[in-house]
Amino acid sequence: MCGTTREEDARAAIAAGVDGLGFIFVAASPRQVTPDQAAKLIETLPPFIARVGVFRDADEEEIKYLVDYCGLTQVQLHGNETPAFCRRLRSWRRGLSVSKAVRIGPAAELVDFQAFHDAVDSIMLDTYVRGAAGGTGRSFDWSVVPSLGISRPIILAGGLHAGNVVAAIEAVRPYAIDINSGVEAAPGRKDHALLHQLVTTVRRLEQFAGALRSSENSTDPPV
Numbered sequence: 619m620c621g622t623t624r625e626e627d628a629r630a631a632i633a634a635g636v637d638g639l640g641f642i643f644v645a646a647s648p649r650q651v652t653p654d655q656a657a658k659l660i661e662t663l664p665p666f667i668a669r670v671g672v673f674r675d676a677d678e679e680e681i682k683y684l685v686d687y688c689g690l691t692q693v694q695l696h697g698n699e700t701p702a703f704c705r706r707l708r709s710w711r712r713g714l715s716v717s718k719a720v721r722i723g724p725a726a727e728l729v730d731f732q733a734f735h736d737a738v739d740s741i742m743l744d745t746y747v748r749g750a751a752g753g754t755g756r757s758f759d760w761s762v763v764p765s766l767g768i769s770r771p772i773i774l775a776g777g778l779h780a781g782n783v784v785a786a787i788e789a790v791r792p793y794a795i796d797i798n799s800g801v802e803a804a805p806g807r808k809d810h811a812l813l814h815q816l817v818t819t820v821r822r823l824e825q826f827a828g829a830l831r832s833s834e835n836s837t838d839p840p841v
């Protein structure tokens with residue numbers, strides 16, 4: 619879950635079952651947190667929860683500083699960061715997970731996904747909206763994803779909410795999803811009921827898919 623600004627939202631997200639929390643360091647965002655806010659929130663988190671810093675065309679040294687200062691385990695890059703930039707961050711700190719966000723839409727950014735193959739740990743797909751870096755609450759045409767030739771794990775983002783998340787997962791089959799404005803009462807203030815509803819929906823789908831896989835793999839003879 620991205621756009622964490624309050625401790626009660628972090629607690630609710632973890633109780634609902636999210637695997638990671640995102641902290642936005644983008645000045646234009648209504649969900650922006652200061653380094654001190656992020657560090658304090660991160661201090662309260664239990665083990666095994668990913669701590670993700672969200673940046674847009676930030677200075678490399680600033681990102682490195684915030685990784686250490688806040689204890690980030692992952693960075694999510696929403697600007698024009700190049701493969702070389704991503705590669706440098708990834709090799710700077712072994713274990714730091716680097717995700718490049720790419721916006722998809724009618725005027726989609728032209729991206730050579732192969733050039734990012736050995737530069738990032740995952741590709742985040744978000745919706746292209748002119749003039750916006752992210753957090754638009756808008757989804758894109760998921761059917762284009764297979765034609766993009768992405769060879770890294772896909773994190774699907776962009777306007778996901780309890781009402782469309784199953785269709786989104788079925789269409790894209792992503793490694794993970796990122797939720798943000800679809801679980802908010804207002805920018806930066808998560809709605810705990812919406813959050814619970816969305817995460818429960820995803821977990822149910824996972825269990826269902828797991829049950830299907832295990833029945834397909836069953837070696838029991840038919841009765």
Ligand SMILES: O=C(O)c1ccccc1N[C@@H]1O[C@H](COP(=O)(O)O)[C@@H](O)[C@H]1O
Binds near residue numbers: 751755
């Ligand atoms: O949420 C923001 O304000 C934001 C600002 C700048 C860069 C990224 C931002 N959020 C990311 O946008 C996607 C999609 O969000 P939504 O579900 O459409 O609201 C998500 O990855 C957020 O991490």
